[in-house]
Amino acid sequence: MADRGWPGCAASLKGVILDMCGVLYDSGEGGGVAIPGSIEAVNKLKASDLQLRFCTNETQASREKFVAKLQKLGFDILVSEVFSPAPAAVAVLRERGLRPHLLVYDGLLPEFDSVDKTNPNCVVIGDAAEQFTYQNLNNAFRVLTGLEKPVLFSLGQGKYYKETDGLKLDVGPYMKALEYACDLKAEVVGKPSPTFFQSVLNDMGLQPHEALMIGDDLVNDVGGAQHCGMKGIQVRTGKYRPSDERHSTVTADSTVDNLAQAVDTILNQRL
Amino acid sequence: MAGRRALKAVLIDLSGTLHVEDTAVPGAQDALNRLRQASVAVKFVTNTTKESKRNLLERLHRLNFDLQEKEIFTSLSAARSLLEQEQLRPLLLVEDGALEDFTGVETSEPNAVVVGLAPDHFNYQTLNTAFRMILDGAPLIAIHKARYYRCKDGLALGPGPFVTGLEYAADCQATVVGKPEKAFFTQALSDLGCSPNEAVMIGDDARDDVGGAQNAGMLGILVRTGKYRGGDERKINPPPHLTCDSFPEAVDHILKNLVSK
Numbered sequence: 120m121a122d123r124g125w126p127g128c129a130a131s132l133k134g135v136i137l138d139m140c141g142v143l144y145d146s147g148e149g150g151g152v153a154i155p156g157s158i159e160a161v162n163k164l165k166a167s168d169l170q171l172r173f174c175t176n177e178t179q180a181s182r183e184k185f186v187a188k189l190q191k192l193g194f195d196i197l198v199s200e201v202f203s204p205a206p207a208a209v210a211v212l213r214e215r216g217l218r219p220h221l222l223v224y225d226g227l228l229p230e231f232d233s234v235d236k237t238n239p240n241c242v243v244i245g246d247a248a249e250q251f252t253y254q255n256l257n258n259a260f261r262v263l264t265g266l267e268k269p270v271l272f273s274l275g276q277g278k279y280y281k282e283t284d285g286l287k288l289d290v291g292p293y294m295k296a297l298e299y300a301c302d303l304k305a306e307v308v309g310k311p312s313p314t315f316f317q318s319v320l321n322d323m324g325l326q327p328h329e330a331l332m333i334g335d336d337l338v339n340d341v342g343g344a345q346h347c348g349m350k351g352i353q354v355r356t357g358k359y360r361p362s363d364e365r366h367s368t369v370t371a372d373s374t375v376d377n378l379a380q381a382v383d384t385i386l387n388q389r390l
Numbered sequence: 391m392a393g394r395r396a397l398k399a400v401l402i403d404l405s406g407t408l409h410v411e412d413t414a415v416p417g418a419q420d421a422l423n424r425l426r427q428a429s430v431a432v433k434f435v436t437n438t439t440k441e442s443k444r445n446l447l448e449r450l451h452r453l454n455f456d457l458q459e460k461e462i463f464t465s466l467s468a469a470r471s472l473l474e475q476e477q478l479r480p481l482l483l484v485e486d487g488a489l490e491d492f493t494g495v496e497t498s499e500p501n502a503v504v505v506g507l508a509p510d511h512f513n514y515q516t517l518n519t520a521f522r523m524i525l526d527g528a529p530l531i532a533i534h535k536a537r538y539y540r541c542k543d544g545l546a547l548g549p550g551p552f553v554t555g556l557e558y559a560a561d562c563q564a565t566v567v568g569k570p571e572k573a574f575f576t577q578a579l580s581d582l583g584c585s586p587n588e589a590v591m592i593g594d595d596a597r598d599d600v601g602g603a604q605n606a607g608m609l610g611i612l613v614r615t616g617k618y619r620g621g622d623e624r625k626i627n628p629p630p631h632l633t634c635d636s637f638p639e640a641v642d643h644i645l646k647n648l649v650s651k
Contacts, residue, residue, distance in 0.1 A: 251517075253509040257547050260538070264545060278559045279521070286525070287518055292555030299554040300537045300547055 125373040128350055129388035133329040134170035136319055136344070137161075138310075139185075139201075140177055140280060141335030141357015142378050144192060147283025153192045154356050156379025161194055163382050167389070170323045173201045174316070174332070176275035176309045176339065178245035178290065180226040182206070202319050204274035204309030205230035208243055211308060217270065219243040220262040222255055241270040244297070244305075246277075246290045256293065263301045271297055275309040277339055281358045310336075311343025320347075331372075333381050335359050342369040352381055397430055397648040398584035401575070401603065403593030404436040404446065406616020407637055411542055414453040415615050421638035422455060428649045431582045432457075435575075435591075437465045437534040437568040437598065439506030439549070442490035463578045465533045465568025466491040469504055471577075472531060472567055478502035481520060483511040484533070505556070505564070506533040507549050517552065524560040534568030536598060540617045569595070570602020590631070590648060592640045596622040600630045609648075611640045 123131075140146055143157045164171050173196060177185055182205075186198045205227055212219055212234055220239035221231060224247050231243075242259045263269040277289035294305045309315050320330060327348030334340020335357030344351040353363060353371040356378070364374055375381045402408065408418050426432060434457060438446065443462050450457060466488055473480055473495055481500040482492060485508050503520045524530050536548035553564050568574055579589055586607030593599020593610070594617055600610030604626075612623055612630040615637070623633045634640055 249514045251514050253512040253547070256512075256551075260547050260551075261544060264538075278561075285518075286522060288514070288521055288555075288559055292517075292521075292559040295558040296547075296551035296555040300551040302537070 125350065125352065126384045126388050128372075129331070129385040131329075132169060132331055132385065132389075134172070134320075134323045134325045134331075135164055135385070136172050136174045136316075136330060136332045136349075137164075137378070138332070138334030138336065138340045139173055139175040139189070141359070142333060142354055143173075143189065143194060145281055145283055145357065150188050150191065152283060153194070154377060156377055158193045158195075160378045160382040161196065163386060165195060167386060169385075170325065171200065172319050172323060174310065174319055175201065175203050176246075176277055176289075177203055178205060178227050178274045178309075179224040179248065181229045184226060202315070202322075204315070205245070207315060207318065208272055208274060208308045209234055211272070212241070212243075217241045219272070220259060221245075222250070222259045223247055223274070224250055240266060240268075241272065242297070243272045243274065244290055244293060245274040246280075247293070248287070251288075251293055256296065260297060260300050263297065263303070269301055269303055271301070271303060271305040273305040273307050275339065276305075276307050276311070277336060279358060281335075286358065310334075310339045311346065313343075313347050316344060316347045316349070320349075331385075333378060337363040337366055337369050337371060341371045345369070345372070354378055354381060396588065396650045397590060397644065398588040399431040399433065399579060399582045399590075400425060400644065401433050401435045401578060401589060401591045401608070402637075403591070403595070403599050404434055404450070405438050406540060406594035406618070407592060407599075407613055408434075408450070408455060409453055410540065410616055412449070412453070414455070415636050415638075417636070417638040419454045419456070421641040422457075424645065425641045426456070428645055430644075430649060431584070432461060433578055433582065434462045435464070435569070435578050436462070437536060439464075439466055439488050439508070439533045439568075440485040441487045442466070444490065445487055464491070465574065466506070468567040468574055468577060469506075469531060469533050470495065472565065473502065473504070476502075476529075478529065478531075480504040480531070481523060481528075482506075483508045483516065483520060485510065500528070502529045502531060503556075504531045504533065505549050505553050507536070507539070509546075512547075512552050517556070521556055521559050524556060524562060530556060530560070530562055530564040532564040532566045532568075534598070535564070535566055536595070538617070545617070569593075569598040570605065572602070572606045575603055575606040575608060590644060592637060594618045596626050596630070601626040604628060604631070611643065613637055613640055 223245035273294035332344030341351030484506040535550035591603030
């Protein structure tokens with residue numbers, strides 16, 4: 120079957136994967152604000168015959184907590200539909216017998232309750248925001264330089280995200296800081312790691328060409344999805360910047376105003 | 391050695407080479423005096439950004455080193471020159487002790503970000519402010535990009551990691567004014583009236599001191615004090631002209647092999 124571009128490809132889709140922050144809502148004071156039209160867009164997708172999953176690099180809170188936050192905003196969403204880096208990281212640590220030194224936001228710690236953190240032999244960093252103090256970074260740096268085989272996991276590699284009061288540094292810059300300081304390469308758990316996207320596809324029982332990703336981060340959402348064989352749509356909400364439409368390496372299959380427009384376009388193709 | 395003229399100048403790193411924090415490297419004061427007796431010019435070059443020239447001088451005098459303020463050339467001096475040249479108003483992420491070297495530079499309504507070694511400023515809030523300015527077009531100037539340095543209780547992150555993080559976040563490249571930039575070394579030699587191939591650099595940082603100096607055309611001597619870690623000499627190409635235990639041994643080598651008698 121010939122590969123059709125957007126929006127024609129929507130006719131043969133079987134599943135949609137949605138990024139959360141910047142697509143469904145903007146985070147910030149008081150739990151954040153739903154992006155206009157997004158609640159209804161999710162409802163329309165759920166009412167359709169398409170499979171739906173949520174894929175986020177959110178690492179300031181455990182899945183239970185931020186799903187509860189979104190439900191409070193009015194979103195129809197379940198923990199079992201959400202894929203985030205922390206549980207994926209816990210699985211990797213267990214697989215490889217690694218004990219982490221954690222540099223993550225307090226709210227994420229519960230995700231690591233079951234993990235042995237004594238005598239750490241690796242470092243895990245997440246979006247720690249104000250907890251990215253010089254002291255905390257230095258401690259992580261010292262753990263890494265003290266290891267014979269230093270291993271650094273980064274929960275995502277995003278450059279920045281949008282909160283209600285402006286753009287803020289994400290985990291990526293801090294991952295790069297530690298990579299530079301220690302002369303090593305971090306392993307990214309979460310978008311845009313192909314393993315992460317594959318785990319979502321496996322859960323849906325779909326092949327990459329049967330799914331489409333919608334996100335605000337051109338490189339990590341759209342680029343990451345395309346790299347796995349999925350279509351990637353960028354929305355002009357969240358961290359989107361006009362220069363994204365002139366990016367040197369990633370070209371979205373389409374750029375739409377917001378999730379509501381994306382969903383209407385998809386469903387119109389399937390009437 | 392063909393193509394190399396007689397030695398006219400010696401550039402000496404400070405932190406990690408002549409002293410580590412408030413302790414002089416054993417024998418360094420005497421070695422410096424012996425070096426001064428030979429007919430070579432001496433300059434002290436440093437990427438230290440926490441302290442002004444006056445602070446550096448006071449500490450070195452306290453440790454009984456014989457030198458004058460005009461013999462010190464720092465990456466702060468190099469940064470200030472650049473700001474004046476480009477008429478920029480900086481957000482200075484620089485420790486209080488170093489602000490003195492920027493007296494007279496306009497800092498209101500900043501349109502440039504200057505990053506030095508400033509643990510107090512490397513907090514989330516300040517870095518976000520710097521990031522947003524750079525995203526809006528403010529140039530990012532790095533006093534240097536040292537990965538880490540040695541302090542009393544171990545290794546500590548230098549400004550390099552934070553500059554790298556901001557470069558990644560804002561998709562830009564910083565202008566680096568300190569070691570190992572070629573311009574730093576040629577600027578340091580400029581008022582000594584000699585060219586790089588008539589000079590040698592002594593330092594504890596393989597990449598920034600020795601690698602940088604050799605890349606500028608000088609000879610480089612790596613000392614095993616300060617931040618030196620075993621195997622550092624294998625990290626640069628070409629390797630150091632000489633790797634030795636400490637500053638006194640470096641001076642011995644220079645007096646024996648590089649100065650005309």
